[in-house]
Amino acid sequence: MVLLGPSTPNGFFSSEALSAGPVKDVVPNRVMTWNLCNPCDEGNADRASEIARFAPQVVGLQEACERDVAQIRDHLENTHGLVYHVEYGAVLQNWGRCGGAPWNPGGYGQAILSAAPMTDRVNEEYPDGGSEDRGYMAVTTLVGDRPVRVFNTHLAERRQEEFRIEQTGVLAAEIARHDRAIVLGDFNAVPNTPELARIWKLAEDTDPLCRPTDSGACTPTTDWRSKFDYIFLRGIAPLRHRVWDTPYSDHDVLHSDVDVTYL
Template identity: 30%
Template sequence: MLRRTLRRRRVLAMVGVMAAGAAGALGPVAGSAAAQDTDSDLVKIRVATYNIHHAAGPDDVLDVAHTAKVLSSMHADVIGLQEVDRHWGERSDFADQARELAERLDMYAVYGANLDLDPAEPGQERRQYGTAILSRSPITSWSNTYLPKFGNHEQRGLLVANLKVRGVAMRVANTHLQHNDNLEREAQAAAIVELLGSDPRRTLLTGDLNALPGTPEIATLTNVFADAWAEVGEGAGPTYPVENPVSRIDYVLGSRDLVFRHAEVVPTDASDHLPLFVDLLVRR
């Protein structure tokens, strides 16, 4: 009971959001080059990204334990999650999924509510849907900023967390871009660059970007950030759909001062996407 209480204290559930356009301000692989590096000035970090599809597989059956097992297997220091429910509805048992996953993994969490609806019944929790960041290190501050939205499309956001990994200050951003409008994604990518800066340092961007490499929206981001898979991944690295992966739409991007050493897509049926983790080095 005490352990569960301690875990609850570690979870920083984020509810609020910032207005659109508001000013906004990351376990080595055994045998990898990163694991063999002995330079004491370099810190090894593993970051992952996963669209969890509200913890349901392609069969749409809810299984939070399965999702947590997949996340645990990656041994990541920081994880960006997309499609995370918070008291959303029956499909996820009205659970706070960011909190539940953080408790299962003994990690800290912040949550960005991009959809925020009135409760189903008076007195209940607000129904929210969005993104989350899980971290093994304490999160010192966070923000969630709405991204440009066209017409009646789903609101998207950029969740940013500041934290220290083994004593190194890092900024981790996580997003989920519009799925059916490339012009809207271009506007959202431009807003992300504006929020994170055109010359960022010690910054990671994870997310389901809903766009293939080489598209204008991805080019907007890779003009500023390095694409981990393009640098160190093997093969095409498709992450969607899980039944027959053909499209690489999930990304880990990083500022130019980070050194990517390994990238890997994890085979699993816990969602309709496949997760991706990346090992990198950052100088103290």
């Protein structure tokens, strides 16, 4: 059993991750976001080991192929004892990204893994993804023991601000419908960019020091040392978080423990 609690006297995580071996149970109230990197040559067993280090209750993955996510789920269960439900948010059927037969290419987009069943799944493609189709997905699932609306998104590429502005408008309208929500994803934008302003009006980053007015305090989440990955919280309080530098993607793992009894 993995126990939930601070690893150091000040409540922040220590430098030691959980074992990548058998874990057997998830950590309640822990959520995680991770862009898997695609196309990349990383193995799904290694990706599963990174997720198992932290054993989150809910995981949002971006740049995810449906076949890869299915294999990651199987590795998590068979190797690490972690059982997850999966919902997919494919926005492309892409042979170049995800392989498969030319007439039956793999689904590519987002995915959410949750220890609890998920309901009310929504999968939406943004009206204009920029150079590649992009979208968001949302589910209702348990975080701790409370039902929470969880969003997972991947916005347009780095130099495509004009598309991200429209995309965050679509996403913000959906987030605003919920008093309690967690928004995971790769936003391809640093905190003080105009396209994130609508999200900041509705939610706060899990890092209490990271704000658009002081973006220099935000921990980078990519190999090029920019903060692009977020866990936005609406009606939910952050407890502690961590950015984990992983060799298996050009994006770091970001996870957070949260208090869903905040409201």
